[in-house]
Amino acid sequence: MRRKTFYWLSTVALFLSFAVFRVIRNVPQPPGPEMKMALEALSEAQKANAQLYARDAFNQAQMAYDSAMENWSKENSRFFLFRDYSQVNNWVSVVLEKADEAQKLSGKRTKSTSKRIQEGLIQLDKKIAIFELYYKRMPLPQSILKNHNKGVMKLSETRHAFGNKRFSEAEKYFEQAWELINSSNDKAEILVQNWFSSHVSWQKNAKQAIQLSANSKKVILVDKFAHKCFLYQNKKLVKTLDVEFGPNWMGDKIVKGDKATPEGTYKITAKKSGAQTKFYKALLIDYPNSEDKIRFEKAKSKKLIPAKADIGGLIEFHGMGGKGVDWTDGCVALMNTDMDALFRFAGVGTPVTIVGSVQPLESIIKDSVLQ
Amino acid sequence: MTLFTALSVAVLLSSCGKVPQAEIDAANAAIEAAQTAGADVYVAGDFAALQDSMNVVNQKVEEQNGKLFKNYKAVGATLAAVTQMAGEVQAKAEAKKEEIRNEIIALQAEVSALNNQNNELVAQAPKGKEGTAALEAIKSDIGVVEASMAEVNNQLTAGELMPALDKAKAAKEKAQALNTELSEVIARYSKNKRK
Numbered sequence: 001m002r003r004k005t006f007y008w009l010s011t012v013a014l015f016l017s018f019a020v021f022r023v024i025r026n027v028p029q030p031p032g033p034e035m036k037m038a039l040e041a042l043s044e045a046q047k048a049n050a051q052l053y054a055r056d057a058f059n060q061a062q063m064a065y066d067s068a069m070e071n072w073s074k075e076n077s078r079f080f081l082f083r084d085y086s087q088v089n090n091w092v093s094v095v096l097e098k099a100d101e102a103q104k105l106s107g108k109r110t111k112s113t114s115k116r117i118q119e120g121l122i123q124l125d126k127k128i129a130i131f132e133l134y135y136k137r138m139p140l141p142q143s144i145l146k147n148h149n150k151g152v153m154k155l156s157e158t159r160h161a162f163g164n165k166r167f168s169e170a171e172k173y174f175e176q177a178w179e180l181i182n183s184s185n186d187k188a189e190i191l192v193q194n195w196f197s198s199h200v201s202w203q204k205n206a207k208q209a210i211q212l213s214a215n216s217k218k219v220i221l222v223d224k225f226a227h228k229c230f231l232y233q234n235k236k237l238v239k240t241l242d243v244e245f246g247p248n249w250m251g252d253k254i255v256k257g258d259k260a261t262p263e264g265t266y267k268i269t270a271k272k273s274g275a276q277t278k279f280y281k282a283l284l285i286d287y288p289n290s291e292d293k294i295r296f297e298k299a300k301s302k303k304l305i306p307a308k309a310d311i312g313g314l315i316e317f318h319g320m321g322g323k324g325v326d327w328t329d330g331c332v333a334l335m336n337t338d339m340d341a342l343f344r345f346a347g348v349g350t351p352v353t354i355v356g357s358v359q360p361l362e363s364i365i366k367d368s369v370l371q
Numbered sequence: 372m373t374l375f376t377a378l379s380v381a382v383l384l385s386s387c388g389k390v391p392q393a394e395i396d397a398a399n400a401a402i403e404a405a406q407t408a409g410a411d412v413y414v415a416g417d418f419a420a421l422q423d424s425m426n427v428v429n430q431k432v433e434e435q436n437g438k439l440f441k442n443y444k445a446v447g448a449t450l451a452a453v454t455q456m457a458g459e460v461q462a463k464a465e466a467k468k469e470e471i472r473n474e475i476i477a478l479q480a481e482v483s484a485l486n487n488q489n490n491e492l493v494a495q496a497p498k499g500k501e502g503t504a505a506l507e508a509i510k511s512d513i514g515v516v517e518a519s520m521a522e523v524n525n526q527l528t529a530g531e532l533m534p535a536l537d538k539a540k541a542a543k544e545k546a547q548a549l550n551t552e553l554s555e556v557i558a559r560y561s562k563n564k565r566k
Contacts, residue, residue, distance in 0.1 A: 030437045035430050043423050069429065076436040083437070142511055149515040149545070156541035157534075166533065173537070323559050 031072060031085045034092045038065055041099035050102035052168050053109040061098035067091045113167050117158065117174050124155055124177060127185050130365065135188035137227070137326065139248045144184045151180030189365075195250055195356060198263075202355035205265060209353035210235055218350050220268075220317075220342070222332060224249055224261060225357035225364070229317075229332065231345050239345070241338040244321045246330040250356075253287070253330055254296065255305050256312030261330050262287045266352040271343065272316075280319025280336045281343045285352050287315040317342060317352075388441040390432060394450040398425060401457030410464035412533070413471070417460045424453045471532045475523065478539035482520055485546035489513050492553040509553055516546050 042065055045051075050058040068091035075083045131148055154177035161170035206221055213219040213232040221230040224245060231239040246259035253262035270284040288296065288311045296311045312330070321333030332354075334342060357364070402425055410418040428449050435441045490513065496506050519542045526535035 030434060032430065032434050035433075036427075039423070039426050039430065042426075043419070046419050069433065072433050073436065076433060080437075080439065136508065145508060145511055146515060149512050150519075153515065153519055153538075153541040153545050156544050157537040160537040160540050161533075164533075169534065169537070324556060 027080055028075075028083045028085050030076075031068075031088045031092065034089055035068060035072065038068060038092045038095040038099075041096050041103075045099040045103040045106070048103045048106045049110060049167075050099075050106035052106070053113070054102040054105035057098050057102035057105055061095050061102055064091045064094035064098060068095060110167055113171055114162075117162055117167070117170055120174055120178060121155070121158065121162075124151075124181050127181050128152055128155070131181075131185055131188065134225070134364070135185070135192070138188065138192065138250050139326075140188055140191065144187050147180045148184035148188075151177050151184060154180060192250070192361060196361045198356060199360055202263070202357060203360075205353050206355050206358045209265070209351065212351055218345060218347075220346060220350060220352045221358070222261075222352070222354040223358045224263070224354065226359070229334065229338075229342070231342070239341060241334055241342060242322070243317075244323060244328065244333040245326045246328045247326050249326050252295075253292070253312065253315070254299055256310040257329075258312075259329055261328075261332060261354065262292060262315060263354050263356060264289060264291055266315075266354070268346050268348050268350045268352060271346075271348060273343070277316075277318060279316070279331075279333070281339045282316040282318040283342065283346055283350075284314070284316045287313060317346075389443065390436070391443050391447045391450060394447055394454070395428070395432070398428070398450050398454045398457065401454045401461070405457045405461035405464060408461045408464045409468055409530075409532075410460045413464045413467040414460060417463060421453070421456055421460050424449075424456060428453055468532060471536055472527070475527055475532065475535050475539050478536075478543055479520065479523065479527075482516065482539065482542050482546050485543070485550055486513060486517060486520075489546065489549050489553055492550070492557060496553065496557055506553075506556070509549060509556070512545070512549050516542050516549065519545075 042061055045054075045058055045061060050061075068088050071088045071091060072085070075085055075088065128148075128151075135148075136145075154173050158170050158173040158177055161167075161173055206223075209219050209221045210232055213235050216234055219232045221232060222228075222243065223230065227243055227245070229241040229243045230237055231241070245261040248258055248260045251260055252264075253260040264287075266285040266287055266289055268283050269286045272282040272284065273280075276282070292311065296305075296309075299305045300307065300309065315330055315332075317332045317334065317339070318328075319334060319336040319339035321338070322335035323333075327333070402421060405418060405421065410421070428446060431446045431449065432443070435443050435446060489509075493506055493510060493513070519538055523535045523539045523542065526532075526538065
């Protein structure tokens with residue numbers, strides 16, 4: 001009887017052990033390795049700055065990870081036989097997918113932002129060079145100069161942030177620099193374009209001046225935009241000299257005190273040196289000529305200038321130049337050594353043609369960009 | 372004797388089987404303090420690593436939560452390491468901030484000196500029509516640099532150190548360029564005046 005009971009108990013125990021073994025074998029496995037993978041994926045996305053450049057996808061991955069953790073915790077609070085980690089694993093799949101998407105997107109965006117900024121820096125550098133070369137010397141409104149300077153400094157900030165790989169800030173600074181530099185260049189360009197509307201007549205005058213130098217005659221041609229004085233003889237350029245004008249050189253002279261240099265065809269009327277001039281040496285021209293007087297009277301009748309306005313005079317080529325700025329009252333200033341050369345070249349009666357620019361604006365800007 | 376052994380095991384099991392909530396809270400507080408100190412901005416890599424470590428701890432806690440016989444001993448040790456790491460990251464962030472702050476202050480002094488020097492050069496520059504024309508644009512440039520440095524000061528006060536540093540560096544470059552330009556104008560003027 002006891003043996004029978006023993007066999008019976010042994011069978012039950014064996015059966016129970018088998019049952020327990022089966023149950024334990026079917027207990028759901030905790031999602032430790034999967035969660036570890038999810039965390040690694042999230043970490044990789046973060047290293048790729050996805051939180052900045054692929055915010056949406058990264059936030060979705062982050063939220064999915066939080067949901068997975070929450071779900072894991074919820075399942076852990078249940079009796080171990082009733083746990084179900086399938087929801088956790090679903091969230092892990094979302095984390096892996098979104099983190100990967102965020103990482104790739106961030107890499108792509110970082111690369112494209114970086115490329116855009118690098119290319120933009122080159123473009124803006126060219127625009128700054130054009131401004132410094134041409135527009136800065138022009139009598140531009142203070143607001144344009146200020147915006148240009150602010151733009152230059154913003155571009156410098158862009159470079160510092162970009163150098164530190166803070167692409168997001170670099171991009172922000174770059175946008176501001178782009179706006180400031182382009183707007184100042186555009187405004188300056190509009191002013192210059194308006195002035196260049198007289199280019200056809202300038203070119204005609206310049207050609208006539210060169211023609212006039214045939215038969216060993218001497219002619220002085222002044223290009224205001226280039227700040228150059230060309231000396232022609234026998235239709236050949238014999239010398240090029242740097243010149244400076246009045247601060248309002250961009251535009252024709254209208255009245256006395258406007259600090260503009262006249263545009264037109266003149267001739268030398270007097271040569272001054274020693275005590276005759278305080279500017280080393282000087283060559284007086286016959287401003288105002290008949291055309292200037294007609295224009296002046298027209299402006300007066302149209303009430304563009306005050307009725308008591310004076311047309312001015314005493315426009316000269318003189319020395320004491322080479323200051324790198326336009327500082328005269330409307331005269332053409334040269335370095336003393338250049339003034340010596342001009343003084344030797346010209347005599348009373350030598351024709352002088354002053355034009356806004358010999359070259360068209362398009363070719364000037366194009367040449368600067370190419371350089 | 373048997374009773375004593377059973378009690379010891381019970382105490383041991385109970386001490387190892389409790390979630391170390393105080394330590395978790397301490398670690399989270401330390402991480403938050405590091406973030407408040409700007410670790411996520413100034414030592415972003417270190418801060419990300421710190422966050423990763425805490426996430427690993429959270430996973431380990433959850434792993435133990437799922438076990439029948441819980442043992443948080445290893446978690447406790449890791450938590451202590453994370454808390455210490457958070458303190459170090461915070462200190463590193465503070466040091467980095469201090470370093471940047473000092474760099475900005477040094478730049479402020481340099482730009483201020485350059486601005487003073489530039490204003491002196493403007494005062495020395497040729498007077499009359501020659502000087503006025505030459506210096507009008509430069510005076511405007513000095514104004515832009517001064518305005519920019521005022522912004523740097525505001526950013527420094529507001530704790531926006533990185534933008535302040537960028538701006539201060541840009542202002543220094545501009546002030547230096549102006550200094551060179553002014554010196555050239557004066558030199559050119561003197562040279563031509565002597566002739």
